[in-house]
Amino acid sequence: MKQTTDFLKMKEAGEKITMLTAYDYPSAKTAEQAGIDMILVGDSLGMVVLGYETTIPVTVADMVHHAKAVRRGAPNTFVVVDMPFMSYHVSTADTLLNASRIIQETGAHAVKLEGAEEVLGKIKALTTAGVPVVAHLGLTPQSVAVLGGYKVQGKDAAAAMKLIEDARLCEEAGAFALVLECVPKQLAAQVSSKISIPVIGIGAGSEVDGQVLVYHDVVGYGSGRVPKFVKQYGQVSQEIIGMIENYVSDVKNSLFPEKIHTFTMKEEELQALYG
Numbered sequence: 293m294k295q296t297t298d299f300l301k302m303k304e305a306g307e308k309i310t311m312l313t314a315y316d317y318p319s320a321k322t323a324e325q326a327g328i329d330m331i332l333v334g335d336s337l338g339m340v341v342l343g344y345e346t347t348i349p350v351t352v353a354d355m356v357h358h359a360k361a362v363r364r365g366a367p368n369t370f371v372v373v374d375m376p377f378m379s380y381h382v383s384t385a386d387t388l389l390n391a392s393r394i395i396q397e398t399g400a401h402a403v404k405l406e407g408a409e410e411v412l413g414k415i416k417a418l419t420t421a422g423v424p425v426v427a428h429l430g431l432t433p434q435s436v437a438v439l440g441g442y443k444v445q446g447k448d449a450a451a452a453m454k455l456i457e458d459a460r461l462c463e464e465a466g467a468f469a470l471v472l473e474c475v476p477k478q479l480a481a482q483v484s485s486k487i488s489i490p491v492i493g494i495g496a497g498s499e500v501d502g503q504v505l506v507y508h509d510v511v512g513y514g515s516g517r518v519p520k521f522v523k524q525y526g527q528v529s530q531e532i533i534g535m536i537e538n539y540v541s542d543v544k545n546s547l548f549p550e551k552i553h554t555f556t557m558k559e560e561e562l563q564a565l566y567g
């Protein structure tokens with residue numbers, strides 16, 4: 293399994309880092325089998341597998357529950373877990389307690405926090421306590437109500453300059469990687485060249501050190517319309533619906549179960565039963 297330092301080495305060597313979300317045992321197992329470098333138990337699980345409108349309702353208990361399943365499915369992959377809404381905007385002591393629940397109860401390897409500014413102190417406190425941290429800048433979905441929607445960030449020079457500075461501060465605070473979401477590719481390239489920790493992009497173009505996508509978007513499972521930055525490699529939902537339709541039809545038409553799916557009693561036992 294890779295360590296935090298391996299991801300730094302991959303950046304230095306120009307080897308792209310692959311990251312994918314996973315939320316449960318089978319998604320984690322298949323991600324590991326496919327050779328993903330790093331799994332993210334994203335709070336996107338609120339939307340993707342719990343059916344909420346945003347990531348806001350997701351709790352530390354939800355993250356712990358799902359991260360445990362992910363670790364069981366991918367015991368040999370580096371696992372990052374999102375700290376959910378408000379769980380790191382409380383006191384430093386409570387932030388450390390929330391992170392320690394996530395790390396100790398699940399066996400995950402790192403946590404991810406959105407934002408800079410007052411979050412920088414939390415990144416520092418966590419790394420000082422021995423918890424590896426991934427920072428997350430650009431579009432930060434936990435602040436979507438403040439940002440005014442899911443929009444591309446850092447489009448003007450002033451916002452871009454602030455983002456580059458925030459990225460630098462995240463590195464200085466001790467983050468070992470940075471997720472950069474929904475920013476112009478020129479800005480993402482700048483950020484990657486200005487800091488030494490790997491920049492893992494989502495909607496940030498190709499000139500960064502790795503990419504992350506949502507599992508269900510990649511395989512086309514339950515996700516309706518996907519953002520422009522997603523590449524869908526299939527439409528698993530359509531296949532699943534077709535398979536379930538076949539099952540329904542087989543049962544309705546008594547074509548399932550067949551003999552191979554069926555248990556039978558021996559003839560002499562039947563004799564004893566019915567005489």
Ligand code: KIV
Pocket residue numbers: 313332333334335336337374471473494504505506
């Ligand atoms: O929750 C999530 O899935 C994420 C990624 C989109 C980076 O934070």
Ligand code: NA
Pocket residue numbers: 334335336374433
């Ligand atoms: Na997230």
